[in-house]
Amino acid sequence: xxxxxxxxxxxxxxxxxxxxxxxxxxxxxxxxxxxxxxxxxxxxxxxxxxxxxxxxxxxxxxxxxxxxxxxxxxxxxxxxxxxxxxxxxxxxxxxxxxxxxxxxxxxxxxxxxxxxxxx
Numbered sequence: 512x513x514x515x516x517x518x519x520x521x522x523x524x525x526x527x528x529x530x531x532x533x534x535x536x537x538x539x540x541x542x543x544x545x546x547x548x549x550x551x552x553x554x555x556x557x558x559x560x561x562x563x564x565x566x567x568x569x570x571x572x573x574x575x576x577x578x579x580x581x582x583x584x585x586x587x588x589x590x591x592x593x594x595x596x597x598x599x600x601x602x603x604x605x606x607x608x609x610x611x612x613x614x615x616x617x618x619x620x621x622x623x624x625x626x627x628x629x630x
Contacts (some may be wrong), residue, residue, distance in 0.1 A: 514589060517553045521545050525559045532577035534607045540576055549576055554589060557582040562590075570600035578604070583611075587618045 519525060521544045526537070533540055540561060543549040549563040558580010565572045573593055578586055594602045605626060606612060612622070 515555055516589065517555070519551045519553055521551060525551055525553065528559050529561065529577045529579045532579045532607060543576075554580070554582075554586060557585045560586055560590070564599065571598070573599040573602045575602060575604040583614055584618060587615065587620070591618065 521541055526541070530537065540549065543563065544551050544561060549561050551559065551561050553559050558578070560578040560580075561576040563574050563576060565574055573590065575590055578590075580586060590602045590604075593599060602620075604615065604620065606615065616622075
């Protein structure tokens with residue numbers, strides 16, 4: 512069975528589900544979706560995610576900016592399938608909620624960095 516992934520413009524229905532994943536960055540993320548830097552997707556029945564692709568000299572990386580919904584494991588499996596398709600070298604996620612670390616590890620993600628900021 513093929514997974515339905517629907518690209519959307521910024522909308523409040525998606526934002527209301529994704530809001531816990533935004534931290535303090537909702538306005539920045541919204542601006543990036545509206546400008547095309549990031550893309551907003553829905554997987555009906557599973558949830559929503561926002562991504563961007565970062566291009567480096569030797570590879571491309573899929574950055575999952577925000578992810579939320581009823582079936583997080585399924586959404587993560589979709590991100591992994593995108594990487595496995597060969598379109599990007601890796602998938603990167605910066606989870607806000609530490610409880611999500613275990614979910615990421617269960618599906619094969621490994622911690623490679625922690626990011627701290629001041630000011």
